[in-house]
Amino acid sequence: xxxxxxxxxxxxxxxxxxxxxxxxxxxxxxxxxxxxxxxxxxxxxxxxxxxxxxxxxxxxxxxxxxxxxxxxxxxxxxxxxxxxxxxxxxxxxxxxxxxxxxxxxxxxxxxxxxxxxxxxxxxxxxxxxxxxxxxxxxxxxxxxxxxxxxxxxxxxxxxxxxxxxxxxxxxxxxxxxxxxxxxxxxxxxxxxxxxxxxxxxxxxxxxxxxxxxxxxxxxxxxxxxxxxxxxxxxxxxxxxxxxxxxxxx
Amino acid sequence: xxxxxxxxxxxxxxxxxxxxxxxxxxxxxxxxxxxxxxxxxxxxxxxxxxxxxxxxxxxxxxxxxxxxxxxxxxxxxxxxxxxxxxxxxxxxxxxxxxxxxxxxxxxxxxxxxxxxxxxxxxxxxxxxxxxxxxxxxxxxxxxxxxxxxxxxxxxxxxxxxxxxxxxxxxxxxxxxxxxxxxxxxxxxxxxxxxxxxxxxxxxxxxxxxxxxxxxxxxxxxxxxxxxxxxxxxxxxxxxxxxxxxxxxxxxxxxxxxxxxxxxxxxxxxxxxxxxxxxxxxxxxxxxxxxxxxxxxxxxxxxxxxxxxxxxxxxxxxxxxxxxxxxx
Ligand SMILES: Nc1ncnc2c1ncn2[C@@H]1O[C@H](COP(=O)(O)OP(=O)(O)OP(=O)(O)O)[C@@H](O)[C@H]1O
Ligand SMILES: [Mg+2]
Numbered sequence: 154x155x156x157x158x159x160x161x162x163x164x165x166x167x168x169x170x171x172x173x174x175x176x177x178x179x180x181x182x183x184x185x186x187x188x189x190x191x192x193x194x195x196x197x198x199x200x201x202x203x204x205x206x207x208x209x210x211x212x213x214x215x216x217x218x219x220x221x222x223x224x225x226x227x228x229x230x231x232x233x234x235x236x237x238x239x240x241x242x243x244x245x246x247x248x249x250x251x252x253x254x255x256x257x258x259x260x261x262x263x264x265x266x267x268x269x270x271x272x273x274x275x276x277x278x279x280x281x282x283x284x285x286x287x288x289x290x291x292x293x294x295x296x297x298x299x300x301x302x303x304x305x306x307x308x309x310x311x312x313x314x315x316x317x318x319x320x321x322x323x324x325x326x327x328x329x330x331x332x333x334x335x336x337x338x339x340x341x342x343x344x345x346x347x348x349x350x351x352x353x354x355x356x357x358x359x360x361x362x363x364x365x366x367x368x369x370x371x372x373x374x375x376x377x378x379x380x381x382x383x384x385x386x387x388x389x390x391x392x393x394x395x396x397x398x399x400x401x402x
Numbered sequence: 403x404x405x406x407x408x409x410x411x412x413x414x415x416x417x418x419x420x421x422x423x424x425x426x427x428x429x430x431x432x433x434x435x436x437x438x439x440x441x442x443x444x445x446x447x448x449x450x451x452x453x454x455x456x457x458x459x460x461x462x463x464x465x466x467x468x469x470x471x472x473x474x475x476x477x478x479x480x481x482x483x484x485x486x487x488x489x490x491x492x493x494x495x496x497x498x499x500x501x502x503x504x505x506x507x508x509x510x511x512x513x514x515x516x517x518x519x520x521x522x523x524x525x526x527x528x529x530x531x532x533x534x535x536x537x538x539x540x541x542x543x544x545x546x547x548x549x550x551x552x553x554x555x556x557x558x559x560x561x562x563x564x565x566x567x568x569x570x571x572x573x574x575x576x577x578x579x580x581x582x583x584x585x586x587x588x589x590x591x592x593x594x595x596x597x598x599x600x601x602x603x604x605x606x607x608x609x610x611x612x613x614x615x616x617x618x619x620x621x622x623x624x625x626x627x628x629x630x631x632x633x634x635x636x637x638x639x640x641x642x643x644x645x646x647x648x649x650x651x652x653x654x655x656x657x658x659x660x661x662x663x664x665x666x667x668x669x670x671x672x673x674x675x676x677x678x679x680x681x682x683x684x685x686x687x688x689x690x691x692x693x694x695x696x697x698x699x700x701x702x703x704x705x706x707x708x709x710x711x712x713x714x715x716x717x718x719x720x721x722x723x724x725x726x727x728x729x
Pocket of ligand 2: 444445446485561562
């Protein structure tokens with residue numbers, strides 16, 4: 154546990170020190186929230202939902218910010234590899250599993266912080282707090298998204314030599330995952346043939362979970378969301394740990 | 403029990419043999435040097451001994467722990483300073499040390515105390531709360547050495563500890579290394595391609611070239627093994643000079659860049675004779691020097707090349723450039 158903590162602590166310190174990264178990665182989610190939110194608010198009605206489009210969109214954008222931050226945190230292992238720091242951790246008498254778990258929890262924590270910062274902004278443009286329980290539920294789902302996608306980032310980083318493949322992963326994996334998740338539109342409104350893809354996307358359950366927490370309504374039952382996403386997070390952590398075991402410097 | 407015992411250790415990468423069946427033993431308390439040109443296989447050897455790479459074949463123990471079957475035992479008892487930097491630049495010196503201490507499960511109070519002592523030893527205590535990215539190359543190197551000592555290893559690996567440092571910093575580091583060895587009895591294995599470094603620091607040296615050990619012994623013993631003294635003569639016609647040196651007391655002649663290097667016993671006695679012989683044939687002499695052999699001559703003797711020729715390939719320059727770019 155000490156080792157996991159040591160590595161977690163390092164991630165947090167690095168995150169809190171990189172002000173430009175914190176501000177920089179707020180850019181796109183805020184842009185989505187403002188442009189799509191205000192732009193479409195008056196013309197879009199979400200079927201079956203009480204509120205307006207902007208309160209539908211906010212949970213999706215929070216999930217997006219958690220998604221990007223955590224994938225990025227996981228992939229950062231490549232930098233540790235390139236800057237040589239990974240050797241320092243790998244030559245120590247600690248198990249790779251401990252290193253990987255520390256990194257995953259660190260990434261998930263920073264992703265949740267990033268999501269929370271975004272939620273604070275959202276308060277000014279229409280997010281209405283539903284109470285402590287709802288907030289806790291939302292944070293729980295954010296943490297699970299964080300764990301899943303940091304582990305996913307680590308899994309990819311363990312197989313990549315340098316950052317060249319990063320753009321490829323963003324465009325062909327992360328954006329589709331985001332697009333299909335129902336962060337921007339209700340999944341019920343998709344054509345039937347796309348539905349299976351949506352339901353196979355782990356982020357869908359995260360988005361719906363956060364949406365349930367923040368607005369009290371969701372299109373997938375929160376219990377199912379929790380079960381599926383938690384299962385996926387555990388599975389991805391196992392895959393990440395397996396691939397990380399084989400990393401070499 | 404020897405500190406390190408290596409038997410026929412081999413590492414190949416896709417058929418290319420980087421380390422080719424080397425064997426050596428290091429007694430505890432020794433400073434042992436692996437001396438060789440770029441690409442000789444020094445780092446690969448260290449990487450295998452430190453469990454960072456698996457040997458293709460052969461065996462080795464470090465402090466009695468097998469490097470393949472008891473990785474954790476090896477890791478617990480060694481400290482290592484890698485050839486390329488391995489610090490977290492976004493953390494301070496203290497935080498880098500603290501992280502290391504936690505990784506090696508050193509409890510809070512002891513950890514704080516040792517970090518303080520070691521940072522003082524490498525004279526970084528005033529800068530301990532500055533981010534490492536603001537450090538110079540020499541400061542980083544000193545910090546890495548301090549970090550490698552934090553968990554009190556009994557064997558310390560130093561891979562090119564002074565590469566790219568200025569002579570003054572290099573001298574300081576040499577003093578630290580000698581003190582560590584003398585005061586704490588730490589066994590040190592270092593790699594270098596600086597002859598003076600091996601000569602000054604090491605109790606014993608193995609000369610490694612293209613993956614094989616070509617000679618091994620104390621620096622003095624190695625120099626004695628190639629016989630007596632060295633005379634170097636620079637001349638407009640080095641071939642003619644070399645052609646003259648056929649007397650039985652000449653134990654070796656090498657020619658490079660307008661220079662003839664002669665190895666022989668009791669050089670002082672033979673200088674007049676050599677000079678006279680060259681004059682009689684009316685060959686010019688630009689300069690003549692008599693000296694004791696250096697490890698450079700030993701390397702030349704065993705490999706037929708100088709270590710400088712190896713470096714002239716520019717690979718070192720490339721590497722330094724690469725390292726600088728990564729900072
Ligand atoms: N991972 C690798 N894959 C392929 N070849 C490698 C690998 N690591 C090292 N080599 C090759 O093995 C040889 C020995 O490399 P090594 O780094 O051990 O040399 P070295 O003696 O440390 O040299 P230097 O003085 O430049 O540090 C080199 O030819 C190098 O190209
Ligand atoms: Mg090397």
